[in-house]
Amino acid sequence: MITVAIVAQPYCHASGVHGVMDFFATANYCGRRTSEQPLFECHIVTADDEPVRGYSGALVTPTTRREALKPDLIVVGSALEAVVVESYVERSLAHARPLFDWLRSASDQGALLASVCTGSFVLAEAGLLEGVAATTHWRAAGLFRQRYPGVRLEVDQILVDNGQVICAGGASAFSDLCLYLVERLASPAVALACSKLLVLDNRRMEQTPYMRFYGHKAHQDASILKAQAWLEAHYAEPVAIDQVADIAALGPRTFKRRFKDATGEPPIGYLQQLRIEAAKHFLESSRDQTAQIIWRVGYEDASSFRRLFKRSVGCTMEQYRKRFSYVVPSTLAAAG
Known part of the structure; x- marks a missing residue:
């Protein structure tokens, strides 16, 4: 025993x-x-x-x-x-x-x-x-x-x-x-x-x-916090990292180094995680087509985003929706 x-x-x-x-x-x-x-x-x-x-x-x-x-x-x-x-x-x-x-x-x-x-x-x-x-x-x-x-x-x-x-x-x-x-x-x-x-x-x-992305903000770098807030508000727009560096009032190289030190993520990785998290939300809460969601979170290259999503989340967008969506398809709603 x-x-x-x-x-x-x-x-x-x-x-x-x-x-x-x-x-x-x-x-x-x-x-x-x-x-x-x-x-x-x-x-x-x-x-x-x-x-x-x-x-x-x-x-x-x-x-x-x-x-x-x-x-x-x-x-x-x-x-x-x-x-x-x-x-x-x-x-x-x-x-x-x-x-x-x-x-x-x-x-x-x-x-x-x-x-x-x-x-x-x-x-x-x-x-x-x-x-x-x-x-x-x-x-x-x-x-x-x-x-x-x-x-x-x-x-x-x-x-x-x-x-x-x-x-x-x-x-x-x-x-x-x-x-x-x-x-x-x-x-x-x-x-x-x-x-x-x-x-x-x-x-x-x-x-x-099951993971969710929470951008690390328990740091004291005010310039990076400002950049994080801007990225979270504008992730769906075309974003150039040098533009975000300007918002933080830092040179591009200094910005990238300080962003990684403060958040644990490079700026481009942080932006990608924000877009993936937004896509997960839309997959859970809407019946929009996946191509429409990809465009909605700021990506134009659908195949590139699909690869990024699967690598980060561990499943395809369709598999994620099937597993976590809480929206009843209209055909089932009508039948019910």
Whole structure:
């Protein structure tokens, strides 16, 4: 039997913590055909052995004392506030500090470690991701890269497996992680039975289609902030980078260097991301033809924009619309 410790943090995705418990309980049910004993024994633990309040306000109560447990698998859950604000990361990691020695000791004894969403910050802070690949919630990527430059962040991926350490992307990716863990630790047959019983698709591979572009503005360069504001208002117009440099009252070379230093993106890359984000919005909210949308966001070369969109988003414009549009086609509306 595999002993699983699920770490609940303050402001966690409470349904994710209990969802991991439920998933492994389902695996035990599905594994009855091949094993008389349960495959997994799951426990919820916290840093101080006290209940924590989830982001929704729900109370998550530990089922055992952490130090009394010798787990084969540890799943560190998210702290959702850490997705948005850097100060929340500091607060979450301060609360998680008692976990670091415990995690390192478990790793030294051969335990498999996994994280969901911003749980990767805890593993990284404990030094368990240095020099390897990881993923986290796409919106926390900038903070993660800034804080842990020695970790190779692959934020476009939903799952990253380093052998003994596995990271999953957003909060709901706990289901992808659990499916993967059941396949790895039990069998592909049990994992398939779980996916059918829980009505889950096979594992999603990429986080890219879910990402949104937020231009980095937490810097003090007033000239670059002015340029960013202008680009966001005029992205659909013909734009020359030298023109934007003039608006920022900087020479072209100085402007390009300072823009990249401040935002992490070159000016042309920033402009492209603004246009892609606008195209995604129109695909979600309108039934306009894709060629019309391409023109609407400021591109004249449709094939060039299509390639750029697929490279950035991970799917074609048509695939994105099919997946994320919330506009009912007129034929269906008439029929309904």
